[in-house]
Amino acid sequence: CIRDSYDTLLFDLRRIPNGSVVLFHASAHNPTGVDPKPEQWDKIRDVLKEKNMVSVFDMAYQGYTSGDPEKDAYSVRSFVDAGIPVLLAQSFAKNMGLYGLRVGLFSVVCENQSEAQAVQSQLKQLARPLWSNPPIIRARIVSGVLKNQERYTLWLNVFFSSR
Numbered sequence: 001c002i003r004d005s006y007d008t009l010l011f012d013l014r015r016i017p018n019g020s021v022v023l024f025h026a027s028a029h030n031p032t033g034v035d036p037k038p039e040q041w042d043k044i045r046d047v048l049k050e051k052n053m054v055s056v057f058d059m060a061y062q063g064y065t066s067g068d069p070e071k072d073a074y075s076v077r078s079f080v081d082a083g084i085p086v087l088l089a090q091s092f093a094k095n096m097g098l099y100g101l102r103v104g105l106f107s108v109v110c111e112n113q114s115e116a117q118a119v120q121s122q123l124k125q126l127a128r129p130l131w132s133n134p135p136i137i138r139a140r141i142v143s144g145v146l147k148n149q150e151r152y153t154l155w156l157n158v159f160f161s162s163r
Contacts, residue, residue, distance in 0.1 A: 005034050013047045021054045026088075027072035028061030035065050041075045048084050055079050060091040060104075067160045069095070080109050092142045095159060103138035 013022065024044075029035055036044060048055055057076050063069035079086050091104035106123070110116040145151045 006036060006040055010043060010047060013044065013051070013053075016051075016053075018051045019053065020051070021056060022048065023056045023058065024075065026057045026059035026062065026075050027065040036075070038074050038078075041078055045075075045079050045082050045084065048079070049082050054085040054087070056087045056089070058089050061094060062090070063095050063156075063160050069156070069160070085109065092138075096142060096145065096155065097159070098138060098141065101138050103142055105139075 016022075027035055047053075057079075059073075059076065062072045065072050076086060076088060086107075086109040088107040088109075089104065090107065091102075093099055093101055093103055096103070108116075108119045108123070110119055145155050
């Protein structure tokens with residue numbers, strides 16, 4: 001991450017009101033290409049924790065920064081582990097070569113089952129008027145890769161070995 005940009009980000013985060021919602025790119029920051037290092041994410045995380053903020057992550061290019069989807073998920077996992085509320089919009093269209101198919105997910109990390117049920121209920125109310133039955137084949141392709149070790153390894157080798 002470029003030093004001036006990082007310092008400015010920390011300065012701005014400290015100035016916005018407690019409880020604010022902050023949007024980040026998890027990796028491969030578009031359009032800047034500026035990516036915080038893990039130790040910088042840790043400091044960003046600490047500011048959000050201190051100010052009781054909510055994080056929203058856009059993760060459309062997982063694996064494109066480091067060549068490793070696990071490494072590129074550091075920011076999100078670090079915030080979850082710290083107990084910071086996390087909302088995640090994740091796309092698999094680019095990193096699985098499913099261009100134009102718009103395959104992804106929206107996740108909300110909840111503190112307990114009761115909260116998860118309430119969030120799911122609200123999300124269903126939002127989603128229902130947008131689409132009745134979204135196409136499932138794209139989700140099955142992604143699930144079939146992520147849940148099968150052989151396919152997962154092949155995906156890593158094909159998409160990220162040259163990065």
